[in-house]
């Protein structure tokens with residue numbers, strides 16, 4: 018976008034042109050954070066919509082949002098996913114009051130606009146219930162099971178965007194998402210999830226919490242381990258934790274005896290930092306008496 022002012026002498030015009038052009042040129046010279054196409058637009062990571070609007074919270078929680086260069090394809094793909102992420106996050110209980118206010122204002126507007134199609138797209142078996150939070154004071158709360166696969170795709174993109182922003186390079190390997198806020202019965206068995214969350218938490222203890230609006234969103238990167246693996250911890254609304262593991266393209270899965278034992282279904286006990294994790298625990302006689310149908314259901318087998 019060039020704005021040439023005719024009244025200026027030629028040299029001044031040239032100088033001004035250089036200034037005007039520079040940011041845009043810098044932008045187009047970069048490629049998209051997800052692919053090799055030119056980055057022709059900017060994308061917010063995480064999506065802007067998860068940050069409450071000032072009119073809803075009476076404070077500015079949209080300061081210095083992070084953006085990365087994006088191609089048209091990756092930018093246009095994203096708006097549906099953004100609304101999905103917004104509703105999914107709002108459907109998960111246990112966040113702070115900013116999260117609630119976001120839910121009862123912005124999310125309700127988005128749901129009504131979509132005639133509640135969004136709700137059914139985002140959660141299976143969704144229901145809205147009234148929650149009493151004071152004498153005669155109610156909010157409606159969304160319950161439901163999030164679409165884990167689609168959520169993983171959203172978090173993959175956020176993690177790659179943050180990688181690009183934080184390190185200035187594109188991450189080309191694979192990622193794997195672990196939702197710390199809720200037990201995913203399919204991919205993240207509870208014991209394994211607890212183990213990873215606590216292990217990562219101890220690695221992150223001394224790492225700075227980044228992000229200009231930490232009540233809404235903050236993130237931390239671990240250092241790579243000796244296999245080159247590292248993790249980003251995302252925190253939404255002060256209490257919803259998501260961990261995304263980065264597996265570099267040349268990463269070869271280490272022949273880890275412990276993981277092999279767990280995968281083989283052998284009872285394995287890991288003790289770390291004074292905590293005990295038991296995988297493939299054999300049901301005791303007591304368990305069988307009290308809950309005969311509650312076999313392990315693959316629950317302690319990591320995916």
Ligand SMILES: [Zn+2]
Pocket residue numbers: 049050051052053054087088089090091
């Ligand atoms: Zn792209």
